[in-house]
Amino acid sequence: MIxxxxxxxxxxxxxxxxxxGFDVRPGAVTGFLGPNGSGKSTTMRLIxxxxxxxxxxxxxxGRAYHQLPxxxxxVGALLEARTHHPGRSAEKHLAALAAANGIPRSRVGAVLxxxxxxxxxxxxxxxxxxxxxxxxxxxxxxxxxxxxxxFDEPVNGLDPQGVRWIRDLMKSLAAEGRTVLLSSHLISExxxxxxxxxxxxxxxxxxxxxxxxxxxxxxxxxxxxxAITGSSAEYRGVAPAEHRRQP
Amino acid sequence: xxxxxxxxxxxxxxxxxxxxxxxxKLSSLRSTLWALLATVAGMxxxxxxxxxxxxxxxxxxxxxxxPVNNVLAGTALGQVIVGVLGVLVITGEYSSGAIRSTLAAVxxxxxxxxxxxxxxxxxxxxxxxxxxxxxxxxxxxVLTDxxxxxxxxxxxxxxALVLSGVYLAMVGLLGLALGAVVxxxxxxxxxxxxxxxVVPAVLAGLTGMTVAKFFPTMIAANSLAVSxxxxxxxxxxxxxxxxxxxxAVALGAGGRLLVRRDA
Numbered sequence: 447m448i449x450x451x452x453x454x455x456x457x458x459x460x461x462x463x464x465x466x467g468f469d470v471r472p473g474a475v476t477g478f479l480g481p482n483g484s485g486k487s488t489t490m491r492l493i494x495x496x497x498x499x500x501x502x503x504x505x506x507x508g509r510a511y512h513q514l515p516x517x518x519x520x521v522g523a524l525l526e527a528r529t530h531h532p533g534r535s536a537e538k539h540l541a542a543l544a545a546a547n548g549i550p551r552s553r554v555g556a557v558l559x560x561x562x563x564x565x566x567x568x569x570x571x572x573x574x575x576x577x578x579x580x581x582x583x584x585x586x587x588x589x590x591x592x593x594x595x596x597f598d599e600p601v602n603g604l605d606p607q608g609v610r611w612i613r614d615l616m617k618s619l620a621a622e623g624r625t626v627l628l629s630s631h632l633i634s635e636x637x638x639x640x641x642x643x644x645x646x647x648x649x650x651x652x653x654x655x656x657x658x659x660x661x662x663x664x665x666x667x668x669x670x671x672x673a674i675t676g677s678s679a680e681y682r683g684v685a686p687a688e689h690r691r692q693p
Numbered sequence: 694x695x696x697x698x699x700x701x702x703x704x705x706x707x708x709x710x711x712x713x714x715x716x717x718k719l720s721s722l723r724s725t726l727w728a729l730l731a732t733v734a735g736m737x738x739x740x741x742x743x744x745x746x747x748x749x750x751x752x753x754x755x756x757x758x759x760p761v762n763n764v765l766a767g768t769a770l771g772q773v774i775v776g777v778l779g780v781l782v783i784t785g786e787y788s789s790g791a792i793r794s795t796l797a798a799v800x801x802x803x804x805x806x807x808x809x810x811x812x813x814x815x816x817x818x819x820x821x822x823x824x825x826x827x828x829x830x831x832x833x834x835v836l837t838d839x840x841x842x843x844x845x846x847x848x849x850x851x852x853a854l855v856l857s858g859v860y861l862a863m864v865g866l867l868g869l870a871l872g873a874v875v876x877x878x879x880x881x882x883x884x885x886x887x888x889x890x891v892v893p894a895v896l897a898g899l900t901g902m903t904v905a906k907f908f909p910t911m912i913a914a915n916s917l918a919v920s921x922x923x924x925x926x927x928x929x930x931x932x933x934x935x936x937x938x939x940x941a942v943a944l945g946a947g948g949r950l951l952v953r954r955d956a
Contacts, residue, residue, distance in 0.1 A: 497955035515705030529794040538721035546714035546798035
């Protein structure tokens with residue numbers, strides 16, 4: 447269970463997150479949806495305690511992240527971009543994290559198997575493709591067998607098999623009773639994976655509802671998304687007139 | 694569906710857990726091995742060559758003649774390699790993004806910095822003591838017969854070797870602290886080189902040893918790596934105490950900034 451209350455975070459002149467509050471409940475995949483620059487990654491960083499909110503609090507099973515006695519056994523996170531040193535092997539990267547939280551060394555081999563990196567476990571991770579780096583990040587998230595999982599844009603760089611694999615993985619994690627927060631700007635991916643949706647725009651909460659409710663009345667999730675976020679997209683392109691479809 | 698409650702061991706992660714993590718991280722990078730090998734090889738080579746070229750002192754210089762100082766000349770090189778290694782222990786995490794997975798495992802930042810300092814400090818201390826003693830013993834062998842051969846039992850020799858080994862570890866810790874403060878490799882290395890070489894050299898040129906004697910490189914050369922105190926410089930133990938103060942203040946500042954700033 448993740449509980450955010452009145453979260454605000456400002457970077458210089460930019461208000462990245464603005465009075466955001468929501469609950470992420472166990473046993474379901476909660477999609478975290480919003481246009482680019484809407485504050486999804488910032489919120490993930492606030493949950494993890496990497497950045498400190500200017501206002502508000504976020505608790506995981508009743509505690510702030512820095513109060514967790516064994517953080518990786520309680521929260522697993524795949525954050526945006528790479529989070530490993532290029533000169534270190536996947537195996538040593540995971541072994542170091544395991545040692546930090548008293549996680550048995552056998553988990554390293556187990557999660558490498560789960561994500562399919564066993565064969566390259568001893569190679570320097572700097573040579574990994576984006577998809578392999580993403581898998582290493584997922585292995586790190588699963589390492590401590592945590593009850594709460596955060597995935598920031600997990601399908602980035604994955605091939606179609608990888609996309610289906612992560613989709614099934616997240617559903618099975620939720621089915622086991624874990625709390626799963628999945629951020630993405632890919633609506634189609636959300637429609638296939640998420641049970642519940644938290645939609646934000648310009649750092650503010652726009653909707654906190656089930657996918658079923660949002661798409662009631664035969665609306666596609668995409669239509670619903672544009673109806674909600676209509677005025678809040680941070681960066682917007684203009685459709686060239688010659689490509690605009692005639693009704 | 695009920696929530697998964699992970700079965701957690703009693704207690705919570707401690708400095709020892711963080712130190713185990715840091716040891717695995719430091720020992721699994723090839724750059725660590727190369728840096729330490731370069732330190733050892735460079736210091737022994739410089740020490741041996743300097744000793745082979747050391748001539749017997751003239752009668753009026755016999756009082757201040759200190760071959761121990763010559764044999765440790767390679768410290769001037771070794772310190773910057775160890776210092777850069779210290780910088781990279783933390784800036785390498787910021788440049789690669791690894792700091793985010795590190796802080797996910799150990800969100801208590803002062804504990805993290807203490808673990809990094811303990812692992813780096815002990816490793817560079819072991820290397821530092823090994824290299825000063827090996828260099829001394831190797832350098833002794835190549836002295837020409839005309840030069841009185843120093844022994845480990847001579848006054849001040851053991852102190853010079855031990856403190857010079859400690860000095861390498863202290864520069865490693867200063868590098869780590871600088872890295873924690875500025876978080877960018879190039880800037881931290883630039884500042885390190887400035888503090889170790891440029892500023893004291895300029896000051897020595899302008900004002901002699903008055904201020905320069907307080908800089909680490911000058912303390913190492915004139916206060917630590919000596920069996921006979923050098924006039925106008927800090928005494929061995931005063932120099933050592935000043936360095937301890939620098940390391941404590943720098944790590945304290947690094948720790949405070951890590952806590953205050955976003956990762």
